[in-house]
Amino acid sequence: MKFTINREIFADTLSDFTLILKDNPIKPILAGLKIEVKDEKIIFTGTNLEATLIKTVEGNIEEEGEVIVKPQLILEYVKLLEEENIEVSFADSSLKVHQAEFVVLNSEGYPNVKEMLPLEITKTQKEIFVEGLEKSKFSAHPLPENLALNCIRILFKNKYTEFVSTDSYRLTYMKKDISCSLEKEFSVPLESVNAVIKLLKDVDEEITIGFSDNMLIFLWSGTYFSTRTIDVPFPDFKAILNYNNFDKVMEFNTNEFKSALKKVMTVAKTSFETKYGAVFDFKNKTLVIKTYSGKGKITQKVNMLKEGEDFKGSLNTKFLLEFLNNISNNIIIKGKNSSSMFAMTEYGNDSYLYVLMPLALRD
Numbered sequence: 001m002k003f004t005i006n007r008e009i010f011a012d013t014l015s016d017f018t019l020i021l022k023d024n025p026i027k028p029i030l031a032g033l034k035i036e037v038k039d040e041k042i043i044f045t046g047t048n049l050e051a052t053l054i055k056t057v058e059g060n061i062e063e064e065g066e067v068i069v070k071p072q073l074i075l076e077y078v079k080l081l082e083e084e085n086i087e088v089s090f091a092d093s094s095l096k097v098h099q100a101e102f103v104v105l106n107s108e109g110y111p112n113v114k115e116m117l118p119l120e121i122t123k124t125q126k127e128i129f130v131e132g133l134e135k136s137k138f139s140a141h142p143l144p145e146n147l148a149l150n151c152i153r154i155l156f157k158n159k160y161t162e163f164v165s166t167d168s169y170r171l172t173y174m175k176k177d178i179s180c181s182l183e184k185e186f187s188v189p190l191e192s193v194n195a196v197i198k199l200l201k202d203v204d205e206e207i208t209i210g211f212s213d214n215m216l217i218f219l220w221s222g223t224y225f226s227t228r229t230i231d232v233p234f235p236d237f238k239a240i241l242n243y244n245n246f247d248k249v250m251e252f253n254t255n256e257f258k259s260a261l262k263k264v265m266t267v268a269k270t271s272f273e274t275k276y277g278a279v280f281d282f283k284n285k286t287l288v289i290k291t292y293s294g295k296g297k298i299t300q301k302v303n304m305l306k307e308g309e310d311f312k313g314s315l316n317t318k319f320l321l322e323f324l325n326n327i328s329n330n331i332i333i334k335g336k337n338s339s340s341m342f343a344m345t346e347y348g349n350d351s352y353l354y355v356l357m358p359l360a361l362r363d
Helices: 007-017 071-080 126-134 190-199 238-242 254-268 317-324
Strands: 002-006 033-038 041-047 051-057 060-063 065-069 085-091 094-097 100-103 119-125 151-156 161-166 170-176 184-189 206-212 215-220 223-228 248-252 277-283 286-293 296-303 305-307 311-316 331-335 342-346 349-356
Touching: 002 007, 007 041, 007 051, 007 071, 007 085, 051 190, 071 094, 071 100, 119 126, 126 161, 126 170, 126 190, 126 206, 151 190, 184 190, 184 223, 190 223, 238 349, 248 254, 254 277, 254 286, 254 296, 254 317, 311 317, 317 349
Parallel strands: none
Antiparallel strands: 002 060, 002 085, 033 041, 033 065, 041 051, 051 223, 085 094, 094 100, 119 206, 151 161, 151 184, 161 170, 170 349, 206 215, 215 223, 248 305, 248 331, 277 286, 277 311, 286 296, 331 342, 342 349
């Protein structure tokens, strides 16, 4: 095997595969990247059995062949090179990249990875789809042990697409103008969601999304990415979205609210009993936020517009700030009492909803 490839293309390709290829003590070969040269193409393939990435790139091919290597160390080296094009070859049981040599893995046991022909669900610009993922993923459960919640639920509908995530304490919902030829629902693991976002970062073309059995598949120029979806049932969230028994509505300047929350969090995060918890007193035209811990206490005031009676509630300041970081217009908060959920939206954008459950704090 021997070929010459543009250094930047090679580095970007290797970087993409580090998103899914990690050391696997049970099956070490799954940490390997297969580089295959055939039919005038350079094909890179990697899989961890849950997600698969295949990329085809151009280069000057001199000799066909294939090897399996770990990409991380090669990537570090390639990034340090200054040449525009670099030579890659397999000889003497090692992969030679420019003036360095790297260990080649034994291909025994490497999975037989092939591209599956998907049933097409939709074609869309990547910016719209990525925004749906990015602005909903923060409320997914962070640990993969909780399969049902460590994901984003994507609902492909005829005229739109919905993105939902929850960790049982909060829920994020976003609707995007992505029309679909098929109506399907999938729970996509958070790790795969993060990989898709990074893979699509520099893509400036339309992407195709489809499925085959329980695999969700993404296609764009020279790239195939598939991820296994989660079969465990996702929580029934539709009743929460349809709840509208709120009698108090507050509006805040988002930047002013964020500034106050960041100050409150300096103390709230040190509370052992109720980490990040604070009491929110919605009174007249001013919100008073209070919290304390064994290391200090703090009070912050924020101007607001309010409809309905005064009331108090306790919320997780970190969770609230994470939603504020995803909007730019004023935030609208709807509530009922201290023991009921709070619903939040961005002014002028009813397609983005955040639901936050209250805490049981004493003032």
